[in-house]
Amino acid sequence: MMQQRGRAVWQVLETRNVYDNPWIGVTEHDVLDPNGNPGLYGVVRVRSLAVGVLPVDAAGMTWLVGQQRFPRDYYSWELPEGGGTFDDPQGSAARELLEETGLTARSWRELLRMDLSNAITDEQAVGFLAWDLEEGTAAPEACERLEVRRLPVREVVEMAMSGEIVDAFSQTMLLKADLLARRGALPGDLAQHFI
Incomplete structure (x- = not known):
């Protein structure tokens, strides 16, 4: 498990860009959460x-x-x-x-x-x-x-x-x-x- 300042952090296993336009993008991540559980996390990336x-x-x-x-x-x-x-x-x-x-x-x-x-x-x-x-x-x-x-x-x-x-x-x-x-x-x- 990755550590940051003594705390467990999210570990990214794989990343996919699933949507893009001039204002936002959506990225989907296969992750291990801070407790080590597998999961899926979507993030909206704002361009401004x-x-x-x-x-x-x-x-x-x-x-x-x-x-x-x-x-x-x-x-x-x-x-x-x-x-x-x-x-x-x-x-x-x-x-x-x-x-x-x-x-x-x-x-x-x-x-x-x-x-x-x-x-x-x-x-x-x-x-x-x-x-x-x-x-x-x-x-x-x-x-x-x-x-x-x-x-x-x-x-x-x-x-x-x-x-x-x-x-x-x-x-x-x-x-x-x-x-x-x-x-x-x-x-x-x-x-x-x-x-």
């Missing part, structure tokens, strides 16, 4: 980095993007987010923010790095807090039909707490920023909008 932005303006307002999500067929309110490059997460986040809301930001702070659904996919995410905002014109992708709302950031944090926002990436960015504000770890002019 997930990037997200919590924009906050001087009045303490933020922007939510609403859209129909295909996999579970429901309407979802989320922070601006999308796919980006691994070598320029902030540049990718800035592009998504502009495309979806028309906003540009002069100040940025990385909020978090996280794995999304790490039992079945290798998808990684980087979330940012953005401020010193300037409004412009949104330019969504041709496949997107978006609705944009501007709301007080405190209200949006409550939407995450109540379950009205169910997108895990949005929830995590909102709750992390709220906690940082309460701990005094955000600039004072930003922190006041959360507390």
Whole structure:
């Protein structure tokens, strides 16, 4: 059994690529689990980095993007987010923010790095807090039909707490920023909008 830092790990016996498109691939593995049992494990390989932005303006307002999500067929309110490059997460986040809301930001702070659904996919995410905002014109992708709302950031944090926002990436960015504000770890002019 292979060991990693003193712990048993999965042992891959054979690997097959079973599906590919420009956005994802699916790989199937014959494995021995950490207890030595044989099994089959499928992994969704995501080709881009997930990037997200919590924009906050001087009045303490933020922007939510609403859209129909295909996999579970429901309407979802989320922070601006999308796919980006691994070598320029902030540049990718800035592009998504502009495309979806028309906003540009002069100040940025990385909020978090996280794995999304790490039992079945290798998808990684980087979330940012953005401020010193300037409004412009949104330019969504041709496949997107978006609705944009501007709301007080405190209200949006409550939407995450109540379950009205169910997108895990949005929830995590909102709750992390709220906690940082309460701990005094955000600039004072930003922190006041959360507390």
